[in-house]
Amino acid sequence: MTLYHFGNCVALLLPYYFTYKYSGLSEYGAFWKCVQAGCIYIFTQLCKMLVLATFFYSDSSTNSGEFNFFAEILRCSVDVADLLGFALILSRIPGKGHSKLITAGLGWATAEVILSRGIMLWVGARGTEFSWIYIQKCLESNVLLVQHLSTATLIWLFTRHDLNKALKPLVSILLAVTIFKGVWLEGLLHILSIGPWTAIAVKALVAAIIGFCSLNIYACLAQQIGI
Amino acid sequence: MLNEADNLADIFRGGLPYFLIITLPILIICSPCLASEFEVMAMTKYDVNGENFGSRSSVISLEAKSLYTWNTGRHCVLARLLDISLNDFNRIRQKAGGLIIMLPDDVQTLSNEVKDQILMLEQQMLTQSIPIPVYFASFTKTLEHIINDITSTTIDNNTQDKTALGQLLLSVNANGYHITVDGQNSAANKNSKLASIQGEFVPNQYAMQKENTGDGNNLPLILITANLKTFGIINKYPLNADSAVLMALIEIFSKLHTTLSTTPKYRLGFFLSDSGLLLNFQGSKKWLEIDDNLAIQNVEFVLCLDTITQSLTSNQPNVLYMHVSKPPKEKTSISNYFKLLKSIAGRNSANLTVEGVHKKINLADSKLSWEHERFSMKRFPAFTLSSARNPTSPLRTTMFKDKESHIVEQLVTSVKNIAESLACYMYKIDPLSDIFKGHAAITEDNILPYLGIKAILQNNDIKDGFEKYLKNVKVFYDKPDEREPDFMFYNGINPKLNIYRVKPAIFDLFLTFAISLYLVGIYFAIQFFPKLYGLISTSTNISIRCFIKPSPNVLKRK
Numbered sequence: 001m002t003l004y005h006f007g008n009c010v011a012l013l014l015p016y017y018f019t020y021k022y023s024g025l026s027e028y029g030a031f032w033k034c035v036q037a038g039c040i041y042i043f044t045q046l047c048k049m050l051v052l053a054t055f056f057y058s059d060s061s062t063n064s065g066e067f068n069f070f071a072e073i074l075r076c077s078v079d080v081a082d083l084l085g086f087a088l089i090l091s092r093i094p095g096k097g098h099s100k101l102i103t104a105g106l107g108w109a110t111a112e113v114i115l116s117r118g119i120m121l122w123v124g125a126r127g128t129e130f131s132w133i134y135i136q137k138c139l140e141s142n143v144l145l146v147q148h149l150s151t152a153t154l155i156w157l158f159t160r161h162d163l164n165k166a167l168k169p170l171v172s173i174l175l176a177v178t179i180f181k182g183v184w185l186e187g188l189l190h191i192l193s194i195g196p197w198t199a200i201a202v203k204a205l206v207a208a209i210i211g212f213c214s215l216n217i218y219a220c221l222a223q224q225i226g227i
Numbered sequence: 228m229l230n231e232a233d234n235l236a237d238i239f240r241g242g243l244p245y246f247l248i249i250t251l252p253i254l255i256i257c258s259p260c261l262a263s264e265f266e267v268m269a270m271t272k273y274d275v276n277g278e279n280f281g282s283r284s285s286v287i288s289l290e291a292k293s294l295y296t297w298n299t300g301r302h303c304v305l306a307r308l309l310d311i312s313l314n315d316f317n318r319i320r321q322k323a324g325g326l327i328i329m330l331p332d333d334v335q336t337l338s339n340e341v342k343d344q345i346l347m348l349e350q351q352m353l354t355q356s357i358p359i360p361v362y363f364a365s366f367t368k369t370l371e372h373i374i375n376d377i378t379s380t381t382i383d384n385n386t387q388d389k390t391a392l393g394q395l396l397l398s399v400n401a402n403g404y405h406i407t408v409d410g411q412n413s414a415a416n417k418n419s420k421l422a423s424i425q426g427e428f429v430p431n432q433y434a435m436q437k438e439n440t441g442d443g444n445n446l447p448l449i450l451i452t453a454n455l456k457t458f459g460i461i462n463k464y465p466l467n468a469d470s471a472v473l474m475a476l477i478e479i480f481s482k483l484h485t486t487l488s489t490t491p492k493y494r495l496g497f498f499l500s501d502s503g504l505l506l507n508f509q510g511s512k513k514w515l516e517i518d519d520n521l522a523i524q525n526v527e528f529v530l531c532l533d534t535i536t537q538s539l540t541s542n543q544p545n546v547l548y549m550h551v552s553k554p555p556k557e558k559t560s561i562s563n564y565f566k567l568l569k570s571i572a573g574r575n576s577a578n579l580t581v582e583g584v585h586k587k588i589n590l591a592d593s594k595l596s597w598e599h600e601r602f603s604m605k606r607f608p609a610f611t612l613s614s615a616r617n618p619t620s621p622l623r624t625t626m627f628k629d630k631e632s633h634i635v636e637q638l639v640t641s642v643k644n645i646a647e648s649l650a651c652y653m654y655k656i657d658p659l660s661d662i663f664k665g666h667a668a669i670t671e672d673n674i675l676p677y678l679g680i681k682a683i684l685q686n687n688d689i690k691d692g693f694e695k696y697l698k699n700v701k702v703f704y705d706k707p708d709e710r711e712p713d714f715m716f717y718n719g720i721n722p723k724l725n726i727y728r729v730k731p732a733i734f735d736l737f738l739t740f741a742i743s744l745y746l747v748g749i750y751f752a753i754q755f756f757p758k759l760y761g762l763i764s765t766s767t768n769i770s771i772r773c774f775i776k777p778s779p780n781v782l783k784r785k
Contacts, residue, residue: 005738216763
């Protein structure tokens with residue numbers, strides 16, 4: 001609508017800064033690490049795009065309103081690359097305890113926000129036309145931050161050898177749920193024809209549940225190895 | 228540089244400002260995307276005899292309001308054509324900042340009263356100068372939705388008395404629309420010209436020699452004229468039924484003229500001009516002013532066609548009117564023809580009547596009512612055939628048209644009546660016998676090809692048609708005088724209409740307030756997070772102690 005509205009939308013992204021500031025990352029001087037994580041995000045996305053463009057049939061004629069189940073599954077299967085990207089961040093970027101995970105999740109999420117929402121916000125929210133979609137997208141980015149933080153945790157747990165054997169399948173299931181969220185959650189929202197605001201609430205709920213589960217498992221392991 | 232940066236602030240101390248110098252212009256160039264875009268048609272703008280007509284300005288950047296809520300010149304009225312009354316329009320014309328009219332989806336399905344109302348409004352708009360920009364948009368679902376939206380919010384506002392807080396909430400919730408039309412103020416087109424075309428049948432030379440009447444120029448002339456309407460309220464071609472009739476007549480009589488045995492003792496001339504009622508019959512005026520015009524000598528009578536078929540049917544009686552400037556005396560050519568036409572029309576279709584209407588030329592009027600007045604002023608016997616009784620009938624200039632099949636049906640009858648009466652007149656035949664029958668019968672095929680003709684200058688279609696059948700075909704161009712132009716057109720392109728959904732400034736303030744509340748919540752949540760973590764740690768510790776080998780289900784339950 002105006003530059004002021006753009007400011008409003010950007011203000012909604014402040015939780016990223018809060019996370020950075022109050023999780024203690026700023027005291028470790030982890031800014032550069034976050035940037036590195038973001039670079040790995042860019043690298044992963046480029047690889048994904050290459051794979052999608054090379055091997056997958058993209059039918060541009062299908063309407064955006066329709067939800068194509070099969071195409072979504074294919075697309076999500078490529079998202080496994082995201083997990084590899086996370087694993088790469090965790091293995092390459094040194095860090096201690098909690099801050100390592102937060103660095104990975106925050107760097108990834110920030111890069112995603114800047115790259116996928118930045119242009120849209122700059123071009124759209126600043127325009128004369130008012131639309132709720134920009135506020136909605138910004139709120140959704142907050143949900144995605146929680147989502148990526150828990151994904152980073154899950155990946156870290158998955159790579160640990162000293163994880164309790166009984167918890168291993170649970171971690172795998174949670175990872176699969178996260179990866180294929182594009183299929184089952186979007187599909188469900190589409191079938192139930194839920195409005196955009198409720199959709200964000202549902203997504204936040206799902207992200208909170210996944211996050212809570214991973215936090216529990218992480219707390220358990222962290223107690224064992226003493227960080 | 229980035230390697231040493233420990234914090235966000237460190238980066239700005241380094242060379243980043245230089246990068247910003249590059250990236251900022253790029254970001255600024257990325258202009259905000261456009262919103263709902265509609266094709267609109269600008270209202271026509273033209274001058275005749277120094278008088279201005281049509282919408283005189285073209286740029287709109289105003290708030291959209293409905294017909295019932297606008298009150299200042301900073302509002303642009305957005306309304307359906309059907310909702311606007313003459314009073315509304317006059318008020319808008321004087322006080323509003325702009326007007327955007329959505330045309331109805333289908334004019335044909337409307338009731339007769341509504342059609343009449345539309346036609347009256349259209350005529351009202353055409354006959355005056357409108358200082359505000361006026362645009363017409365065709366019917367779309369999106370625009371309909373927007374109009375409903377601005378109309379409905381106002382109704383809510385008015386019916387309920389609210390407290391201050393309620394009013395505030397309402398204004399936060401209200402949808403505003405901002406309209407922009409980036410039409411440039413159109414410049415006068417110095418090259419505007421009006422074309423008119425003449426042609427005549429030259430009788431077969433052999434027939435002439437046999438009867439020793441010399442060359443064909445001495446024969447009495449029957450002139451048939453019509454106008455092409457090249458614009459109406461918008462810059463589109465209205466139905467040109469008159470010219471279709473004229474072309475059909477040319478085709479029919481060409482057969483008679485080429486045959487030796489049926490060569491008539493009359494010359495049949497045709498004249499078609501691009502300027503009708505709206506341009507004060509400028510084409511025929513110029514044509515009559517041409518010195519020693521051989522084409523108009525020894526005139527028997529001039530037959531002008533004007534609105535021979537109503538393009539939009541309303542409940543008007545099925546009458547063909549013959550307009551004259553002075554009542555024809557007995558035994559003159561016009562009265563003879565009138566009697567012929569009357570009997571033939573009565574025979575061809577039972578419910579069609581022919582009536583004579585007499586109206587004196589008002590020389591004080593700047594605008595003429597009928598084309599035959601141009602000829603009458605030059606002392607030529609002339610009359611107009613029209614389906615309109617009143618010269619101010621809005622049907623003469625309307626843009627709206629009926630289904631083609633209906634129009635064609637009416638046109639066939641008109642062509643039949645005119646062609647047969649002319650033939651009876653020229654050959655002195657008894658009007659009770661069928662003239663055009665067998666292979667010469669007049670059908671839809673005679674008219675259909677000509678219904679689409681638009682202007683003389685377009686594609687040379689008319690010129691080719693004239694040259695195919697007629698001799699002495701000449702095209703005249705009339706250009707406006709440099710100092711005192713008789714007429715003037717304006718260049719204009721149909722611009723785009725953008726409607727942006729906007730919220731009032733109070734809404735953004737409200738939003739900022741809500742967002743800061745949310746951020747405070749997030750801040751405390753993050754502050755509280757270590758406590759939550761501690762809580763979970765202790766609970767998992769307990770569970771680990773309780774179950775030596777904890778199952779995932781136990782954890783999940785927590």
